[in-house]
Amino acid sequence: MNAEFIQTLFLTFKLAISTTIILIIIGLPIAWVLAYSKFKLKPVVEALLSMPLVLPPTVFGYYILMAYSPHYWFGKWLNHIFNVRLAFTFDGILIASVIFGLPFMIQPIQSGLRSLPESLREASYTLGKSEFTAFYKVLLPNIKPSLITAVALTFAHSIGEFGIVLMVGGDMQGITRVASVAIYDEVQSMNFSTANQYALILFAISFILLTIIYSINKKQDSWKIL
Amino acid sequence: MKRIFIIVFIVILSMNLYGQKVRVAAAANLRYIMDEIKTMYIEKHPDVKVDITLGASGALLQQIINGAQFDLFMAADKTYPDKLKGLGATSGDVKTYAFGKLALWSNVIDVSKGINIVADNSVVHIAIAKPDVAPYGDRAVQCLKYYGLFDKVKDKIVYADNISQAAHFAFTGNAEVGFLALSLVLAPDMKDNGKYIVLDTKSYKPVEQACVLVKTWERNTEASKFMDFVLSKACKPIFEKYGFTLP
Numbered sequence: 001m002n003a004e005f006i007q008t009l010f011l012t013f014k015l016a017i018s019t020t021i022i023l024i025i026i027g028l029p030i031a032w033v034l035a036y037s038k039f040k041l042k043p044v045v046e047a048l049l050s051m052p053l054v055l056p057p058t059v060f061g062y063y064i065l066m067a068y069s070p071h072y073w074f075g076k077w078l079n080h081i082f083n084v085r086l087a088f089t090f091d092g093i094l095i096a097s098v099i100f101g102l103p104f105m106i107q108p109i110q111s112g113l114r115s116l117p118e119s120l121r122e123a124s125y126t127l128g129k130s131e132f133t134a135f136y137k138v139l140l141p142n143i144k145p146s147l148i149t150a151v152a153l154t155f156a157h158s159i160g161e162f163g164i165v166l167m168v169g170g171d172m173q174g175i176t177r178v179a180s181v182a183i184y185d186e187v188q189s190m191n192f193s194t195a196n197q198y199a200l201i202l203f204a205i206s207f208i209l210l211t212i213i214y215s216i217n218k219k220q221d222s223w224k225i226l
Numbered sequence: 227m228k229r230i231f232i233i234v235f236i237v238i239l240s241m242n243l244y245g246q247k248v249r250v251a252a253a254a255n256l257r258y259i260m261d262e263i264k265t266m267y268i269e270k271h272p273d274v275k276v277d278i279t280l281g282a283s284g285a286l287l288q289q290i291i292n293g294a295q296f297d298l299f300m301a302a303d304k305t306y307p308d309k310l311k312g313l314g315a316t317s318g319d320v321k322t323y324a325f326g327k328l329a330l331w332s333n334v335i336d337v338s339k340g341i342n343i344v345a346d347n348s349v350v351h352i353a354i355a356k357p358d359v360a361p362y363g364d365r366a367v368q369c370l371k372y373y374g375l376f377d378k379v380k381d382k383i384v385y386a387d388n389i390s391q392a393a394h395f396a397f398t399g400n401a402e403v404g405f406l407a408l409s410l411v412l413a414p415d416m417k418d419n420g421k422y423i424v425l426d427t428k429s430y431k432p433v434e435q436a437c438v439l440v441k442t443w444e445r446n447t448e449a450s451k452f453m454d455f456v457l458s459k460a461c462k463p464i465f466e467k468y469g470f471t472l473p
Contacts, residue, residue, distance in 0.1 A: 069398035070334070087400035088351055088384050170351075170384035170395065188285055189358050 004173060005194070009201065012179040015090070015165075016158040019097045020105075023154050026098075027105035032135055034106065035113035036121075050107070052100045057163030064096045064168050088170035093178075096168050097158055104153045112146025113139060145217055152213045159206055247275040248452045249295060251286040253302035253435065254355075254390040255326065255362060255407035260300075262464045267455055274448055282388035284359025290315065290440055297449035300437040300456070302326065302389075302407070303361035307438035317441045318450065323457055324470035326433035327408040328365050331393075333420035334402045341369070341425065344403055345378045353392040353401035356385045363389070365430040366405030372429040396420075407433075408469035424469075435470075 034046065052060065068086040069075045078084045086092035116139060124134040140147065162180040169176030171185065179202050186195035252260050257280055264276045279286070283301040287310060290296055299316075300323070301307050307320040330337050335348055344352055355363030363385065370376040386392035389407050393416065396404025411422045437457075439450055455461065462472055 065394075065398055065400060069400050071399040075399070085350060085400075087395075087398075166387070170386070170400075172384060188288065188356075190288070 005197070007174050008177055008179055008182045008198070011090075011174065011177065012159060012202070013205075015094060015097060015161075015178055016155050018094055019101055019158040020151060020155045022094075022098050023101050023105040024151065027102065027109060027150070028140075030102075031106045031109035031113060035110045050103050053103050057100070057161070058167060060100060061096065061164040061167030064099075064164065068092060068168065087168060088172055088176060090175055093165050093169045093176050096164050097161055100161065100164055101154045101158055104157050105150045108146045108150040108153065109143065112143035116142055148213055148217045152210055156206060156210060159202065246271075246273055246448045247277065248297050248446065248449045249277045249279070250298045250300060250452070251279050251281070251290060251294070251296040251440075252300040253283045253286070254280045254360070254388040255302055255409045256280070256300060257390060257410065258413045259409060259464055259468050263456060263461055266460065266464075267452060271448075271451075274452075276452065280388075280390065282355065282359040283361055284356075285388065295442065296440050297442060297446045298437060298453050299440055300435070301361075302433060302435050303364075304434045304436040306361075307436050310440070311438060315441050316438045318439045320436050320438045321453070321457055322434050322436045322473045324435045324465045324472060326362070326435055327427065327469055327471075328362060328369060328425045328430060328433070329406055329408045329411045329422045329469075330403055330425060331396055331406050331411050331416065331420050331422040332403040333397065334399050337403060337421050337423050340423070341373055341375065344370070344382075345375055349379075349402045350382060351395070351401040352379060352383045353386055353395035353404035353406075354383050355389040355392045355405075356387060360386075360388050360392075361433055361435075362405070362407045363392070365433060368430040369405070369425055412468050 030049070034042070034049075065087060066072060067074045068078075070079045070085070075086070078086065084091075086095065120138060120142065121134060124138045125131075129138070160180060161178070162184065165176060165178055166181050166184070169178075169181070171177050171181050177185070179198050183195045183198045183202075186192070186198065250260070260278045260280075264278060267276060268274065279296070281289075283303055283306045286294075286296075286299065286301070287306045290299060290310060291313065299307055299310060304320065304322060307316070310316050311320055330341060330344075335343060335346075337343055343349065354366045357364040357367050367376065370379065384395060384401055386395055389410060392401075392404050393406050393410050395401040396406065397416065397419070405425075406416075406422075408424060410416060411420075416422075437453060439453055465472060
């Protein structure tokens with residue numbers, strides 16, 4: 001248990017928590033739009049947002065690395081205008097992690113919203129509530145289980161991320177070496193006891209967190225008759 | 227009736243045992259060379275299948291020790307096959323097949339000015355393969371230390387899993403320079419797309435690339451024929467084409 005070890009764990013949780021918070025902020029509006037609007041390109045948008053579920057992380061990581069590369073338009077633009085290079089930085093893996101976690105946040109919320117009876121939304125509109133208030137004060141509280149699932153899934157998924165972080169992050173200690181990559185490294189260097197320590201701690205913390213999250217969920221776990 | 231089935235089953239099973247397949251674990255810097263050697267070999271022996279898996283020598287060694295089914299191990303440094311032999315997991319001798327060279331490659335900055343360019347501010351990231359699993363990465367660190375540059379630039383170094391990934395980091399420009407194997411730099415993809423310099427061989431320990439047959443439970447005579455072919459005169463022009471010097 002040395003400084004590097006703790007730094008790695010801290011980095012892992014920093015990435016997971018940041019990813020989850022960012023995804024809550026951008027995921028809720030997207031889920032709302034997908035649940036309640038109809039537009040022609042909707043299947044395309046939904047398919048794109050679901051890609052991270054089927055695409056192997058290494059494929060995804062490869063494309064993100066290309067996107068960040070100063071040889072191609074996105075990386076070039078970032079480099080030129082903002083003097084920002086995203087490859088091998090924390091921000092770089094954060095962005096990749098957020099994009100990759102989109103379906104884990106959006107899909108549970110979207111299906112939760114869709115399962116609510118339309119009458120609930122319409123009733124709040126007839127009572128004079130704005131769309132935003134209706135969403136925030138009426139709809140969201142009623143899909144608490146979906147919200148909790150979304151947050152738990154996103155967080156857990158982000159802790160376990162390996163392929164993308166490895167490809168885009170470059171495995172730099174203290175910057176992009178998260179626990180999942182560190183475990184792989186230690187195994188490759190044959191430091192099995194260190195690898196085991198990381199693995200056990202990750203497992204324990206994630207398990208405890210998820211148990212807490214699901215026991216909050218349990219209080220909501222009653223059949224609703226509407 | 228049952229007896230016929232059993233006999234047929236045994237015949238089919240034994241046919242598979244003699245299925246002529248050679249599984250090679252080759253160091254990542256041999257990517258293009260193995261393609262050419264394999265093509266040449268299959269031309270002469272059309273009934274043989276050659277499967278090549280590329281990776282960092284250290285990673286491949288680990289896999290073989292843990293039971294991965296390879297017949298021939300071609301590493302980028304003699305210490306890896308020697309280790310395998312020390313564990314008693316080989317059959318036959320460790321043979322050196324080539325001596326590799328380290329190169330500095332870039333498609334972003336002008337490396338012809340020499341290795342000191344890595345200390346420049348225009349170089350934000352330097353791609354090097356992980357020294358403890360990739361021989362060329364290890365030599366890159368030695369080279370930097372030899373020129374007194376390692377401490378200056380060590381925060382800029384990005385360690386890739388193997389020499390191919392290091393090449394990829396340099397190729398995409400995410401790392402402005404890469405310390406790569408000359409054999410990868412001379413490949414058409416890389417040569418036409420960037421500039422390189424060959425680093426002075428006195429700045430690092432020679433890269434003695436050696437191979438050995440892995441001891442497997444089935445006798446694979448095809449594998450030892452393939453190894454002989456790799457070491458034979460017929461393949462020497464291929465190695466030279468990619469910058470290797472021959473023993």
